[in-house]
Amino acid sequence: MEPSELRRAVEAGRATASEAGLRVDDAVVVHNSDRVALRLVPCGVLARVAPLGHLADSEFEVEVARRPADVDAPVAELEPRVEPRAHVRDAFAISLWTYYGPAEPEIAPADYADALLRHHAALRRVELDAPHVTDRVAVALGEVNDREESPELPESDRELLSGTLGGLSAAISVEKGGDQLLHGEPHPGNLLNMRKGPLFVDLATCCRGPVEFDLAHAPEEVGKHCTGADHGLIHRCRALGWAMFSAWRWRRDDHMPDRDRWRAEGLHRVRAALDRCGPV
Structure with missing residues (x-):
């Protein structure tokens, strides 16, 4: 995302998590492409923020994440303290996930x-x-x-x-x-x-x-x-x-x-x- 859009996306992610009752003192951009991934601290959440035109994709991703989790698939989990859905705020679609921290070195x-x-x-x-x-x-x-x-x-x-x-x-x-x-x-x-x-x-x-x-x-x-x-x-x-x-x-x-x-x-x-x- 361009800088102006990125700033709005960061604010949308922070506000969505805060409104859901999570403590957000800061947001760190983990990945910036057509969608943005934010690490929200200190609540330990990863917010995925996409332009509203990708709302259907965000809703589908949330639904996909819920199904494999039920059968013990090796997939990242949605944030359990928040309703599992895609949220809409300021022309963005936001989904909230568990943040897993730094990964280990390259996998064999x-x-x-x-x-x-x-x-x-x-x-x-x-x-x-x-x-x-x-x-x-x-x-x-x-x-x-x-x-x-x-x-x-x-x-x-x-x-x-x-x-x-x-x-x-x-x-x-x-x-x-x-x-x-x-x-x-x-x-x-x-x-x-x-x-x-x-x-x-x-x-x-x-x-x-x-x-x-x-x-x-x-x-x-x-x-x-x-x-x-x-x-x-x-x-x-x-x-x-x-x-x-x-x-x-x-x-x-x-x-x-x-x-x-x-x-x-x-x-x-x-x-x-x-x-x-x-x-x-």
């Missing part, structure tokens, strides 16, 4: 794989109406194909992203028999390596699809510890994931910090991933 691939496998096992016990991976891809494809929504995207790169999103989405939707509920984006930034065990965060991307789609977001070594994974499908899903990431970065209203660098990096990652899985 085998431990990462174990956490993801346990998460998938728990999600198979959850009944939740979630979109399919291909539904999310369709939204990204719409952004790419709409020149008014992505006016700065060069035509050659538009063709690359359109072909990748359309071709690979069709390829992974041919057989849906093995699909299940997924995290959606379990990359290292969404896994806290805590002393009591790894915990997944940022659950708004929950969707249905092949487990290889989740594995494609993890470091490559993680997939080698998952017996039965289709490594060719992981490569295709990795290319698809980077194409989706790139589609979001080229949106006219994208507010990710350092967006220009990530636009270039995303396209580079798409090409590198496609080289590993052959032509779309």
Whole structure:
């Protein structure tokens, strides 16, 4: 978020927690992107603050967090002292979570794989109406194909992203028999390596699809510890994931910090991933 919007988001997060009866003397920005994560002290709460246009995503994330918690999934917990819902204040959607403190050093691939496998096992016990991976891809494809929504995207790169999103989405939707509920984006930034065990965060991307789609977001070594994974499908899903990431970065209203660098990096990652899985 830009500085002026960030100040308003911080105040909205603080005020929401205070109104819920929590003591808030200070708010520390933990992460600033299209959404902001705030550490509220001394109450020990993490506030996730998003523009009101993301209210549906915030409500969905809260609902997703409630379900896996019931089946002992390794996920971050909502703040138990506050009603589990998305709050609305000053054009922002705010959800309140347990703050877990600094994470341990980088997680070993085998431990990462174990956490993801346990998460998938728990999600198979959850009944939740979630979109399919291909539904999310369709939204990204719409952004790419709409020149008014992505006016700065060069035509050659538009063709690359359109072909990748359309071709690979069709390829992974041919057989849906093995699909299940997924995290959606379990990359290292969404896994806290805590002393009591790894915990997944940022659950708004929950969707249905092949487990290889989740594995494609993890470091490559993680997939080698998952017996039965289709490594060719992981490569295709990795290319698809980077194409989706790139589609979001080229949106006219994208507010990710350092967006220009990530636009270039995303396209580079798409090409590198496609080289590993052959032509779309």
